[in-house]
Amino acid sequence: MCRYLINIFLLYTILTTSGISQGANQFLGAKEKRQYLESMQQKLAPLKQLKANFAQTRKISAFKDELISHGIFYFKFPSQLRWEITKPIKSLIIFNENIAKKYRFKDGSWSPRDFAGAEFMKIVMEDILSWTKGNFNKTSETYDLKVSKQNEIILTPKSTKTTTFISAIELTVDPKTKYIKKVLIKDPGNDHVTIQFNSFSHKEFSDKLLFKEPNK
Amino acid sequence: MKSLLIIATIVLASCTSTAPTALDTFNSSSLNFPAEFKATHHLTLKIKDHEYELTGYLIFKSPNNYYAAAYTEAGKAIFRFKMIDGIITTLNKPTILSIDAISEGIGVDLAAIFSNKISENKEIYLTNLIPRNDVSHPKVCSYYSKKFHYSLTIELIDFSESIPEDFKSTLKAM
Numbered sequence: 001m002c003r004y005l006i007n008i009f010l011l012y013t014i015l016t017t018s019g020i021s022q023g024a025n026q027f028l029g030a031k032e033k034r035q036y037l038e039s040m041q042q043k044l045a046p047l048k049q050l051k052a053n054f055a056q057t058r059k060i061s062a063f064k065d066e067l068i069s070h071g072i073f074y075f076k077f078p079s080q081l082r083w084e085i086t087k088p089i090k091s092l093i094i095f096n097e098n099i100a101k102k103y104r105f106k107d108g109s110w111s112p113r114d115f116a117g118a119e120f121m122k123i124v125m126e127d128i129l130s131w132t133k134g135n136f137n138k139t140s141e142t143y144d145l146k147v148s149k150q151n152e153i154i155l156t157p158k159s160t161k162t163t164t165f166i167s168a169i170e171l172t173v174d175p176k177t178k179y180i181k182k183v184l185i186k187d188p189g190n191d192h193v194t195i196q197f198n199s200f201s202h203k204e205f206s207d208k209l210l211f212k213e214p215n216k
Numbered sequence: 217m218k219s220l221l222i223i224a225t226i227v228l229a230s231c232t233s234t235a236p237t238a239l240d241t242f243n244s245s246s247l248n249f250p251a252e253f254k255a256t257h258h259l260t261l262k263i264k265d266h267e268y269e270l271t272g273y274l275i276f277k278s279p280n281n282y283y284a285a286a287y288t289e290a291g292k293a294i295f296r297f298k299m300i301d302g303i304i305t306t307l308n309k310p311t312i313l314s315i316d317a318i319s320e321g322i323g324v325d326l327a328a329i330f331s332n333k334i335s336e337n338k339e340i341y342l343t344n345l346i347p348r349n350d351v352s353h354p355k356v357c358s359y360y361s362k363k364f365h366y367s368l369t370i371e372l373i374d375f376s377e378s379i380p381e382d383f384k385s386t387l388k389a390m
Binding site: 058088089115 | 266270271290383
């Protein structure tokens with residue numbers, strides 16, 4: 001009996017320390033997942049605007065290097081976004097009424113630029129709008145969605161066309177505010193991009209021209 | 217006949233207006249890039265009346281080995297290609313450019329520029345060079361491709377002459 005108990009104890013220790021049992025339980029079940037997403041959407045329902053600073057880090061895994069850019073993100077309900085990169089190259093994307101426009105700051109003024117990957121950028125902007133409000137209904141059509149017990153929403157593309165450039169997206173949700181505080185985009189290789197948000201503010205924007213074409 | 221002449225004049229004028237002017241005084245030593253380096257770069261590609269801007273990464277080892285990548289603001293890789301011993305492999309490219317525009321265009325152009333052998337590439341000419349104060353190689357380099365009719369401006373933002381020792385084997389494994 002004693003030997004039997006020791007064996008059970010050893011098996012338990014091996015399973016818990018190796019992560020095998022954790023792996024089986026790390027994601028929420030279907031019911032818990034639905035409740036999690038509903039509570040997130042409910043918490044974010046009153047959100048009318050949001051501003052945050054961000055640091056975007058692209059990891060070039062093969063050469064152990066990183067590309068880092070910094071910027072400010074503005075969201076205004078229902079459909080306005082401003083994605084402003086302040087370093088190292090000043091640029092701006094304004095998404096307003098389903099139209100995305102890009103500008104570059106050069107020689108003291110903003111000028112319009114073409115998008116490389118315009119279709120992809122529109123999808124990204126629409127996704128950011130939905131996710132900021134905790135809405136994953138449309139996302140679920142194109143991604144398999146899992147929620148971990150560590151407040152991470154894991155999105156895996158269903159389409160093989162998408163998996164050629166994204167293998168997974170991981171969103172880390174702040175458990176208290178339900179704001180997305182980190183986005184990790186994994187490439188099919190080992191490269192990945194991390195967007196870390198901080199200094200959140202939901203106060204009304206004083207600048208009424210944030211989502212308009214910038215001054216030239 | 218007169219109308220034909222007018223049309224021909226207009227066509228010639230429009231052709232010359234799209235191609236930028238070559239730098240008057242230039243020789244290969246103006247580039248003076250070191251034998252190996254890595255850098256963050258900012259690219260401006262002008263093609264077919266469009267202008268695209270991308271930020272990316274470049275790692276180079278003379279004479280003909282390098283990896284170049286450029287990304288959108290959202291992080292998607294638009295360009296990714298590598299050259300090993302002069303052979304280009306395209307990993308990602310924008311739809312606006314053909315595979316030949318990489319393998320016979322930008323891919324070989326970059327090798328010529330960073331190897332300081334641009335005068336050996338007859339398909340391109342330099343249109344602008346902005347020197348850096350602290351080093352001998354330029355900070356900004358612009359050229360025009362006569363073969364594929366694009367202008368490319370490369371601005372090197374962070375620059376380091378230290379590259380990994382296993383660079384070439386890493387490149388092959390990619």
